[in-house]
Amino acid sequence: MSDERIERMFREGIARGWSRRQLLQAGVAAGLVLPLSTALARSAAGAPLAQGTENPLGVDPAAPLDVVIFKGGFGDDYAKNVNDNLYKKLYPDAQITYAGIQRLGEQLQPRFVSGNPPDVIDNSGAGNLDNAALAAEGQLADLGDLMAAPSYDTEGKTFGETLAPGSQETGIFDGKQLLLNWALTVTGVWYSQTFMESKGYTYPKTWDEMMGLSKELKGSGVAPWVTTGVHPQYIRGFVFDQMLWKHDPQAIVNIDNLEADAWKAPAVAEVLEALVMLGEQEFFLSGWEGLDHIQSQNEWLQGKGVFLPCGTWLENEMKDSIPADFNMVVAPTPSLPGDKIAFEGIFAGGGEPFIVPSEGKNVAGGKEWLRLLFSKEGGRFFAESTKSLSVVQGSGEGLDLGTAFGSTQAALTAAGTNTFTARYGDWYKDLGDTAKSEIASLLQGQSSIEEFQAAVQEASDATKDDPAITKYQR
Structure with a gap:
């Protein structure tokens, strides 16, 4: 078996977020157990598999990333900000393919059918993909590891702990967090x-x-x-x-x-x-x-x-x-x-739902892109550019962005728990x-x-x- 094939399987597995056991199981099926075990051992000290505070989700720094955003009422400047100023800063060798589109269902459904969906999607707007159907078909990655990962820029808190209470309940299907709501x-x-x-x-x-x-x-x-x-x-x-x-x-x-x-x-x-x-x-x-x-x-x-x-x-x-x-x-x-x-x-509540397709080529990268978007830095950019709140707690503090922004915050305060x-x-x-x-x-x-x-x-x-x-x- 060629070193090239071993490397390809290794990188694809890491990009999909596979565990060490899943990689070994795939290697057994392909007759690669010994060389793949060696590759895993060698990788333990290498950057691509490092899972610490700098790369808690084990992202392959060189893996390409495919991002598709619904370009609707919120525009897509906030997403481009993540691409250009956050993800590329951490992973300068990663090539990002990006599209801001509308009517996602008719454009992306064929990619799901062919097993080649994007790595992260803002699945919003008229004609979007059916999230419930995707969940039922096992097409969405479990985001539990992302929820438990360290926040990008809130020290001492997990990703999930930085989000507004109750904002992610609509993304839970059969006990699993399968989508993340971005806009409050x-x-x-x-x-x-x-x-x-x-x-x-x-x-x-x-x-x-x-x-x-x-x-x-x-x-x-x-x-x-x-x-x-x-x-x-x-x-x-x-x-x-x-x-x-x-x-x-x-x-x-x-x-x-x-x-x-x-x-x-x-x-x-x-x-x-x-x-x-x-x-x-x-x-x-x-x-x-x-x-x-x-x-x-x-x-x-x-x-x-x-x-x-x-x-x-x-x-x-x-x-x-x-x-x-x-x-x-x-x-x-x-x-x-x-x-x-x-x-x-x-x-x-939470709106503008994001998903990470389970069959994407870079599942770990899709989750990492979300970890960066759902940061205080990402939330503040969103607030300043759209005059709307994100679900990231504290990302809109101290901003005076006009009557619409102010009335939204006032309405939430007045409602209290009645939402x-x-x-x-x-x-x-x-x-x-x-x-x-x-x-x-x-x-x-x-x-x-x-x-x-x-x-x-x-x-x-x-x-x-x-x-x-x-x-x-x-």
Whole structure:
């Protein structure tokens, strides 16, 4: 057996994060046990396998790294910073292949099928890969060793200990940490503080107050609400889901858990009755049905609508279109009578999920890239460049980055422990897609509340009864 083949197997195994035992097992299968054992012995004192504070994950310093990022609302400058100023500093001999793209599913699925996925992926945005399906198929590397590794720049703490409490819960599948959430995301209702103050308005804390103000706004010639009809997951996830959780937390837990008739619960109907008023009373901007998210946000920035459902990526996504002195801020959804969660409760948690494919050629390098991104240095660069918070504790301290950034921190402080994120859309993509299309039909007057509930419950039951779909529980 040639030395070249031994070296190739050795380097590929190290890049994939294999243990010494796994390397020996692979060598036995290939008839290389003696020479590979010798190679392992020789490597014990060498840099490529060193696993100390400088290289706790055992990265091969010369192994190529393939990075793919969703280039959406947060852009990708923060990822390029890791490539150029962090990873290359530690591993100058590593060649990094990089791409910032959108609609990751259609572009990357063929690479997973062929067994040649990237080493690290920001799997976000419309048309992304199905994380739950990848987890069920064993396509995602276990990140437990990364969570236990020393932090890059917080002395005395592990990587996991530097992350905001609760921010990584949605990345756990069957007890394993399979994805890492990067952005500390808050979703809710956005408005221009300047506009509201100039008119003497205050943000409505109840739905009745919201309907009253919306009527007044409409009478003045401005649309009370604007949202995207092309991507109805915005109104579904940022308004309906949040209102349902605040109205009856158990109702949305039952939905996540695929409980029988969960979508037919009285709480669901009560929230939908409130939302339907937006359509029935023509409180949406005319033509909203055909607007994508960028178009609807531009209409909002031009003052054609007052309230916009979105998340904390909004300011960075629209940074080139924001008028001077607009002063955007975020607020929770208004309360309904009988809500079990206070008005200040808001949807917040980790977003912008990163994954390391288990079949990547440099699994250890993919994990190391994440260790560097999720550092105070990486988090501060992200905050300064996007005006958004990361999950890295302390990375945004002392920064004054405007009203959007400030209102996000204020909302989190006011909410305290009253934060939540629904899971059904992430766990079960087809169910989430059905719910978003049905809520669009409902708000456009094309279906009734009863028809909405029946259609989405049918999709939920089909998901529950499909043995090929892995099920999850809250």
